[in-house]
Structures are given as structure tokens and as C-alpha cells.
Amino acid sequence: MKHYLFLHAQSALLALKRTARAPIASLLNLAMLSLALSLPVALYLVVQGVQQWSGKIDVTPELTVFMEMASEPADIAAVASSLKQHPRVGQSTFVDKQQALAELEARSGVTGMAEGLDGNPLPDAFVVKPATLDAAELDRLQKEIAGLPMVAEVQFDAAWAQKLAGLISLGGQLTLLLGSAFALALVLVTHNTIRMQILARRDEIEISKLIGATDNFIRRPFLYHALWQGVLAALAAWGLSSWLIAAANPVLADFARLYNEQLALRGLTAGELAALTGLSALLAVSGARLATDHHLRQVRAH
Amino acid sequence: MTPMIKFDQVSKRYPGGFDALKNLSFQIDAGEMVFLAGHSGAGKSTLLKLVAGIDRATSGNVLVNGQNLSRLRASQLPYVRQHIGIVFQDHKILYDRSVFDNVVLPLDIIGFDRRDAARRVRAALDKVGLAGREKSMPVGLSGGEQQRLCIARAVVHRPAILLADEPSANLDRAYALDIMELFKSFHQVGVTVLISAHDETLMEDYGRRIIRLREGQFA
Numbered sequence: 001m002k003h004y005l006f007l008h009a010q011s012a013l014l015a016l017k018r019t020a021r022a023p024i025a026s027l028l029n030l031a032m033l034s035l036a037l038s039l040p041v042a043l044y045l046v047v048q049g050v051q052q053w054s055g056k057i058d059v060t061p062e063l064t065v066f067m068e069m070a071s072e073p074a075d076i077a078a079v080a081s082s083l084k085q086h087p088r089v090g091q092s093t094f095v096d097k098q099q100a101l102a103e104l105e106a107r108s109g110v111t112g113m114a115e116g117l118d119g120n121p122l123p124d125a126f127v128v129k130p131a132t133l134d135a136a137e138l139d140r141l142q143k144e145i146a147g148l149p150m151v152a153e154v155q156f157d158a159a160w161a162q163k164l165a166g167l168i169s170l171g172g173q174l175t176l177l178l179g180s181a182f183a184l185a186l187v188l189v190t191h192n193t194i195r196m197q198i199l200a201r202r203d204e205i206e207i208s209k210l211i212g213a214t215d216n217f218i219r220r221p222f223l224y225h226a227l228w229q230g231v232l233a234a235l236a237a238w239g240l241s242s243w244l245i246a247a248a249n250p251v252l253a254d255f256a257r258l259y260n261e262q263l264a265l266r267g268l269t270a271g272e273l274a275a276l277t278g279l280s281a282l283l284a285v286s287g288a289r290l291a292t293d294h295h296l297r298q299v300r301a302h
Numbered sequence: 303m304t305p306m307i308k309f310d311q312v313s314k315r316y317p318g319g320f321d322a323l324k325n326l327s328f329q330i331d332a333g334e335m336v337f338l339a340g341h342s343g344a345g346k347s348t349l350l351k352l353v354a355g356i357d358r359a360t361s362g363n364v365l366v367n368g369q370n371l372s373r374l375r376a377s378q379l380p381y382v383r384q385h386i387g388i389v390f391q392d393h394k395i396l397y398d399r400s401v402f403d404n405v406v407l408p409l410d411i412i413g414f415d416r417r418d419a420a421r422r423v424r425a426a427l428d429k430v431g432l433a434g435r436e437k438s439m440p441v442g443l444s445g446g447e448q449q450r451l452c453i454a455r456a457v458v459h460r461p462a463i464l465l466a467d468e469p470s471a472n473l474d475r476a477y478a479l480d481i482m483e484l485f486k487s488f489h490q491v492g493v494t495v496l497i498s499a500h501d502e503t504l505m506e507d508y509g510r511r512i513i514r515l516r517e518g519q520f521a
Binding site: 204210211 | 382394411
């Protein structure tokens with residue numbers, strides 16, 4: 001067991017030395033891998049940030065039904081009973097114009113609004129929570145309510161939130177797709193790197209085989225090389241995405257402030273970084289393993 | 303004496319139908335020093351490759367140190383080779399590595415502790431007359447010195463068997479005798495030594511057993 005660990009430590013060290021011995025090639029390779037990794041990571045963080053922000057907003061859609069200014073209590077009662085009986089209406093609340101004005105005054109901190117104006121400018125309204133979340137159904141509901149007598153307008157409050165949710169889910173899927181593509185790229189790039197290394201070390205491999213090296217002994221430094229590459233690429237991608245976020249956050253905050261919102265992207269958590277590093281290492285080692293399995297067989301000892 | 307190397311009706315046919323060895327049977331005892339003679343193409347190199355498990359016999363059994371190589375799985379052959387030292391005809395030196403790094407390779411493969419390995423490498427280099435040259439690059443060595451480097455690498459892990467394929471080829475007689483003396487000294491400490499050469503005059507001086515091959519058979 002001790003011997004086994006020693007062999008591994010030796011290979012790991014050898015691989016690290018080889019990386020250090022060709023700094024330019026190693027750095028170029030690392031830059032390529034970390035750039036490829038940082039793209040999906042950055043996209044993931046953007047999606048996470050937006051999702052977190054939108055999570056604070058109530059995305060259950062609400063319809064606001066405004067009555068005509070001239071509507072009578074009888075009209076309001078008729079609409080109220082229609083809403084109550086409608087199968088796609090979950091809950092409806094009547095907000096009369098006085099109440100709406102009081103709320104507006106309370107929210108804006110300005111009292112006596114109606115005195116300054118020519119009477120209460122606000123109409124009576126209903127706030128309707130639909131029983132469905134389906135976009136087509138909501139659309140139909142909106143049209144149906146708008147068709148009721150003395151209804152002036154029906155506003156769909158959460159339409160944008162729904163669109164945002166759709167956009168976030170699209171972003172999430174895009175991240176997954178991009179991530180998969182770059183994961184494949186990572187495997188291919190390490191496969192190619194290790195293939196080149198094997199070709200460059202043909203003599204060494206042949207001689208090692210001749211004097212008793214097992215396949216594992218020959219394979220090990222290449223696998224460790226890939227492992228280091230994967231780990232370093234993940235760490236570099238982390239650094240790059242952190243820098244990107246640090247650069248983007250002030251701009252984003254300025255933009256969000258215009259809408260009285262707070263929007264800040266966070267960096268990778270320790271758990272996410274560990275997962276990224278592990279995944280990157282695993283992919284790199286798989287690429288190297290494919291390369292060694294294929295090419296070491298071609299180096300025949302004579 | 304127990305046999306260290308035993309061939310039992312061994313034949314080797316290469317792809318294409320060339321018979322390199324034809325139904326050979328012989329044995330070499332532990333600690334024996336034996337010469338292998340014959341013209342090039344007589345099957346000397348093939349015989350050595352079969353002993354080292356680099357090639358496998360087409361038929362018959364090759365027993366080395368009690369193990370039947372014909373029955374071993376390919377993945378087990380490296381472990382057999384770890385107990386054998388081989389001096390290759392074409393040296394098989396790594397020219398991009400120092401003398402030290404070349405010689406330490408067999409110890410690395412076995413997984414030797416680095417400090418002990420360094421001591422062993424220096425001892426082996428001292429033995430072949432390359433003391434103090436460990437930091438040199440192989441290109442800076444003469445042909446004879448490269449030969450010695452190859453011998454140092456073959457003995458550094460103290461193998462039970464030492465195989466040498468034409469070690470005296472391309473060397474002048476005085477140098478060749480030096481190399482032979484070196485092999486004799488390994489034989490004297492108990493290593494089983496098998497040396498191939500096409501120049502028989504060199505062997506006859508030593509009065510050892512000579513296996514003569516011609517077209518894959520005993521001559």
C-alpha cells in the first residue's frame with residue numbers, strides 16, 4: 001500500500017514537473033481550457049443571480065380589472081358575481097376607489113390628494129387571482145373579463161414576470177447546453193494534449209516497457225498531468241468568472257437602481273467550486289484515459 | 303543446480319512465416335554464464351527476447367526463474383522483466399535525459415525510494431567506470447561509454463538474470479574485453495549471464511558454455 005502510494009506521489013510530482021518544464025505550452029493550454037470553462041460558469045452565475053432576484057418578486061400572475069368611471073354599484077355587483085362564478089378565477093377582491101386612493105396616499109406619503117385634484121381620479125377595481133398559470137388560459141381569461149359590461153380595462157400584472165421566468169429557464173437550459181459542449185471540448189482538448197505527449201515520449205515509453213514498466217506505470221504520469229490540468233483550469237475559470245462578476249456588478253447595480261431594484265451577481269460558492277473542480281478533473285482524466293488506452297497500445301516494445 | 307532459464311521445444315514463427323527458432327530445448331542454471339553464438343539472423347536476438355518476455359513463443363514452454371512465460375498473461379510479463387537486466391544491441395538510451403536519469407529508470411519502475419535509488423545509481427555507474435558522469439548527457443559520451451551506461455542501467459536493480467545482445471559489436475577488441483570482464487564480474491556475484499555475439503574468438507578465451515545457433519537451430 002505504501003509502495004502504491006509512493007508510485008502515485010511520484011507520478012503526480014513528475015507530471016507537475018513536466019507541466020512546469022514547458023511553461024508556455026502549459027499556460028496556453030490552461031488559458032484555453034479555463035476560458036472554455038469560464039463561459040458556462042459565468043452564464044450559470046448570471047442565471048443564478050437573476051433567478052435569485054426574481055425569486056423575491058411574487059410571480060403569481062394577477063389581473064387587475066378596472067371598471068368604467070361611470071359604473072354603478074349594480075354594475076359592480078354584476079361583475080363581482082360573474083367573477084365569482086368563473087371557473088378560471090381563483091379569488092377576486094374588490095378594491096373601491098376610496099380604498100385605492102387611501103392606499104395610494106399611504107404609499108406615496110402624500111395626503112389630501114383628492115382635494116388637489118378634481119375629485120378621486122381612480123376607478124373601482126377588482127384584483128383577480130386566476131386559478132390557472134397556463135399562458136393561453138390566462139390570455140383567454142383576460143379577454144373574457146374584458147368583455148364583461150362596464151369593464152374598462154384588464155391589466156395582466158405578472159405578464160413580464162412570466163416572461164422573465166421563461167427567460168431564466170431558457171438561460172438555465174442554455175447553460176446546460178453550453179456546459180455540455182464545453183465539457184466535451186475539455187475531454188477532446190486533454191485527449192489531444194495527452195496524445196501529443198505520448199507521441200513526443202514514444203522512445204521513453206518503449207524503453208520503459210522494455211525494462212519492465214507496467215501499463216499503469218506508463219499511464220499514470222499522463223493521467224496525473226490531465227488531473228492537474230483539469231484542476232488548474234477549474235481554478236483559473238473560477239478566478240476569471242469572479243473577475244467578470246466583480247467588473248459587471250457595479251454596472252448592473254447602477255442599471256438596477258434606475259428601477260429601484262437591487263441586483264448583484266454572486267461568485268461561486270465553495271460547494272460549487274468544489275463541484276466544478278471535481279467535474280473538470282474527472283473530464284480531463286477521462287480524456288487522458290481515452291488517449292492513453294488508444295495510443296499506448298500502438299507503442300510496441302521490441 | 304536449478305535451471306534459471308529453460309526452453310522446452312520452443313519455436314518462434316514471425317508473422318509472414320519466418321521461423322526464427324525451431325524446436326529448441328536447453329537450460330541454463332542459476333549463476334551460469336553462457337554465450338550465444340551465431341551469425342546475424344541465426345535467432346540470437348529472438349532467443350533473448352523470449353527470455354525477457356518481449357516476444358512470446360509460438361509453441362513450446364519458456365521457463366524463467368520458475369515461471370512459465372508461455373502461460374503468463376501479458377499484463378504479468380512486466381513483473382518478469384523487472385528481475386531481468388537487458389543490455390540492448392541498440393542501447394535504447396534516452397538522449398534527452400541525463401546519465402543519472404537513464405540509469406535510475408528501472409528503480410523508478412520498481413518504485414524504489416529516491417535516496418536509496420541515488421546510492422544504487424552511483425554504485426552502478428562506479429562499477430561500469432562512469433563514476434562522476436551522472437550529470438552528463440548521453441550525447442556527450444563515446445560509443446563505449448554509452449555501452450557502459452546501458453550496462454549500468456541493466457544491473458542497477460540487481461537482477462537475477464543479465465541478458466546482453468551483441469554487447470561487443472562495434473567496439474575494438476580491447477574495449478570489448480573490458481566489457482566482457484565486466485559481465486564476468488556480475489557472474490561472479492551470482493547473476494545468471496547470457497551474452498550473444500557473432501565474434502566467437504572473444505568467447506573462446508573465457509572457456510564458458512557456448513550455445514551455437516544457425517537458422518534457429520543448434521549448430
